[in-house]
Amino acid sequence: MRNAPSNADLAEKAESGSDSKSQPGSQTLLRGLDVIDAVIDGPITLAELAARLGLTRSTTHRLATALIDRRYLTFVPRLGYHFGPKLLELGFIAQQQTDVVQVARPHLExxxxxxxxxxxxxxxxxxxxLYLDKIPGRRRVEISSRVGDRRPLTSTGLGKALLLDDDAAHWRKxxxxxxxxxxxxxxxxxxxERMRDYVAVGRAFDLEENEDLxxxxxxxxxxxxxRIVAAISVSSAxxxxxxxxMQALSDDVRGTAKAISMDLGWSEGIARKPAPRSRR
Known part of the structure; x- marks a missing residue:
């Protein structure tokens, strides 16, 4: 005679609900990723984690334990679960492998x-x-910039955008x-004065300062x-x-730069990081 299902079994079955048609492996993977997402804001107890995920404590504990075994999470008594060393390793590797030109290209197009x-x-x-990529416009306008060119920072819009986090002393130098x-x-x-205005709005202009017209x-x-690691510009006659x-284009250019930044791992909650005094 088979034993009647326990309350925990019934609850776990109910959790799967609309996911019952999903492959078990995929469902477990997605739940594991949900656990990792839930720990983003800092240490979280088992009870809080289960409530946030809408799972039973037993299911949540099983998922978290598996992630601890693989070093994606760690557990601190009286504090709860938080990110483990494996995520730090993967984050570093991902950053090393990120090519800003490759990431930015579809956005630039x-x-x-x-x-x-x-x-x-x-x-x-x-x-x-240093200009890394260029997509010519459709207008019959010749822009002299070339991939590989190195232009002054203080007279180009792109250069000024790279300087928005710098201090006034470095600007003057x-x-x-x-x-x-x-x-x-x-x-x-x-x-x-213009640079301070650019800092306030998060973009910069080149008003025929580098190239006539x-x-x-x-x-x-x-x-x-x-940290500012690159910049984009839209140029025309x-x-x-x-x-x-130019004012209307500001939203488009900022929006594109934001999309690229987010692909590089930035989020709006991350504060500006002052530029180091000596940079390559």
């Missing part, structure tokens, strides 16, 4: 198609903006060095730590870049 203007991607390299190296003359007080809108890309259009 979409932005270029929607704006019909030239889109650039660049990083900071030895106090210059770079500004003076760029002018001494041949960048177009400019008034530092006006330049700094060429304007651009740029925004920074951040990594999982919140000044006739297509009236002030009101």
């Amino acid at each position: 979409e932005l270029a198609a929607s704006t019909e203007d030239t889109v650039n991607l660049g990083i900071l390299d030895n106090e210059r903006a 770079l500004f003076d060095e760029d002018r001494a190296a041949g960048s177009p003359p400019a008034d530092y007080a006006v330049w700094e 060429i304007r651009c809108v740029a925004a920074p890309i951040r990594d999982v730590s919140g 000044a006739q297509y870049m009236a002030d009101d259009r």
Whole structure:
């Protein structure tokens, strides 16, 4: 004679409910991932974890124990479950394997198609903006930037976007060095006032400062730590870049930079990380 199912068995069966047609292995995997997601905010007790997942304590304990065995979670008495060393290892490996050009490319293509203007991607390299990717626009406008070019930070929109987290002392140093190296003359007080405005809104402009009759809108890309690691820009002839259009493009450029940043692991809850004083 078979034993009647226990209350725990009935509850566990009820938990599967609409998932009853799913493959058991897939269901277990998804539940395990749900456990990991539930621990994101910090240590959590078994009772809290079970309640958050809508599972019985026995099922939750079984899933968590399996994750502890594989080092994805650890358990601290009186505190509860939190991330284990395996997730730290995987996060480091994922960051090492991430190629910003590869991650950004589909976003850049979409932005270029929607704006019909030239889109650039660049990083900071030895106090210059190094251009890593470029998608030409559909308009008959020649933008002189090339992949592999290294341009001044303080006279290009992309370069200024890379500097939004820097302090004023570093801005002044770079500004003076760029002018001494041949960048177009400019008034530092006006330049700094604009930079402070750019910091406040999270994007930068090039108002024909680097190339005559060429304007651009740029925004920074951040990594999982919140640090600026790259920037994008949309460039076109000044006739297509009236002030009101540059303002309108700001949302599109910031939105694209945000999407790339999120693909790199950044989230809106991560605060800006001040730029290190010495960077490659």
